[in-house]
Amino acid sequence: MNEIIKQAPQIVPVLTDPANLWVSVGLAVVTFFALVVALFQERIRKYWNRAVLDMEINLIPPDCHQISLSNQQGEIVGQTIYIRIKVLHKNGSAGENVEIMPIHFWRVGENKLSVLKHFLPINLVWSHFQPRTNTIRVPVSLFRHCDFGHFIKSQNGDKAILFLDTMVQPNPVADGEIPNVIKPGKYQFELLLSGDNVKALRKKWELEFEKWSYDENEMLNRNIRFKEVK
Numbered sequence: 677m678n679e680i681i682k683q684a685p686q687i688v689p690v691l692t693d694p695a696n697l698w699v700s701v702g703l704a705v706v707t708f709f710a711l712v713v714a715l716f717q718e719r720i721r722k723y724w725n726r727a728v729l730d731m732e733i734n735l736i737p738p739d740c741h742q743i744s745l746s747n748q749q750g751e752i753v754g755q756t757i758y759i760r761i762k763v764l765h766k767n768g769s770a771g772e773n774v775e776i777m778p779i780h781f782w783r784v785g786e787n788k789l790s791v792l793k794h795f796l797p798i799n800l801v802w803s804h805f806q807p808r809t810n811t812i813r814v815p816v817s818l819f820r821h822c823d824f825g826h827f828i829k830s831q832n833g834d835k836a837i838l839f840l841d842t843m844v845q846p847n848p849v850a851d852g853e854i855p856n857v858i859k860p861g862k863y864q865f866e867l868l869l870s871g872d873n874v875k876a877l878r879k880k881w882e883l884e885f886e887k888w889s890y891d892e893n894e895m896l897n898r899n900i901r902f903k904e905v906k
Contacts, residue, residue, distance in 0.1 A: 727771035727874045729814060731867060732762045733881060733904075735896045739821065742892035745828075757827040757836075757895045759902075760803055763869065764819045771814035774871035776800045776822050778840065784862040784882070792863070794853035798842040800824060810843040811871075825858075827900065829888040835860050836888040836899065860886040864905060880905040 734740065739762050745754040761776060779797045782789040799810035803821035814820050823841035830837050840856040848854050862884040869877040884901045 725769045725873050727765065727769050727774075727814065727871065728767040729771050729774065729869060729871075729874055729877060730764045730766050731776070731869055731877065731879050732764065733759065733824065733902045734762060735759075735900060735902060740896055742895070754828065755890055757892065757900065759824045759826065759900075760821040761800070761824050761867070762819055763814055763822055765814050765816055769873060770816050771874045772872040773811040774814050774820075774869065774874055775811045776867055776869050778824075778865055779868045779878075780864075780866040781858070782864045784864055784884075789864060792858075794849050794851075794855055795858075796846050796849075796855035798840075798844060798846060798856065801841050801843055808843065814871075825856075827885065827888070827895070834888050836885050836895075838883075838885065858883075 732739075739760050740758060742755055742757050744752045745756050747753050763774065763776070765771065777797055777799050778795075781792040781795040783792055801808045801810055801823050802812045803823050805812065812820055825838050825840040827836045827838050829835075837860070838858040840858065842856045846855040862882070864880060864882050866878060866880045869879075882901075882903045882905055885899060887899050889895050889899055
């Protein structure tokens with residue numbers, strides 16, 4: 677209290693002089709905002725550096741098409757239909773360390789969904805990059821392709837089999853089921869896209885397939901069906 681009384685002669689003129697008062701108020705405001713920026717600079721930086729991306733699955737080349745499979749000697753050993761997710765930059769900064777993971781897989785029955793028990797959520801790999809990677813940069817105004825999976829002919833009969841292109845090949849689980857192998861049928865699945873500065877995005881699709889054909893047009897237009905679930 678004694679200290680305040682001693683400073684009264686200096687405080688009173690500041691409070692009563694309009695010029696000094698506005699200078700003091702201005703300095704206080706600047707100091708306040710500087711303090712806010714110092715305390716929340718990381719959150720502010722992340723907000724302004726955020727990327728908004730989107731995912732599409734289009735059953736047309738070059739997103740999806742037929743390619744030849746070859747062995748280590750370069751000999752053609754079969755054909756496959758590749759399905760790729762198109763990841764588009766929509767707004768904001770470039771997406772950094774972007775990754776996609778299928779997080780749920782359900783079998784579609786009559787009026788109900790049942791969890792595909794042998795499925796494991798494992799990151800997918802990005803297309804056309806060597807060595808294989810599950811994280812990538814998506815530049816402003818551009819897009820990238822991510823390998824969802826590829827269809828091949830089953831060893832017995834004319835059925836198609838889907839192999840999800842996961843970053844690692846999982847070991848067989850109960851009953852010898854392989855977690856990234858999807859048999860013919862009707863399914864729903866959910867993809868999660870995220871990254872260091874990316875607004876997380878979840879999307880669902882319905883997938884139905886059964887027959888195999890060596891004709892690309894027949895596979896993409898008749899035998900394989902993807903439909904986004906809103």
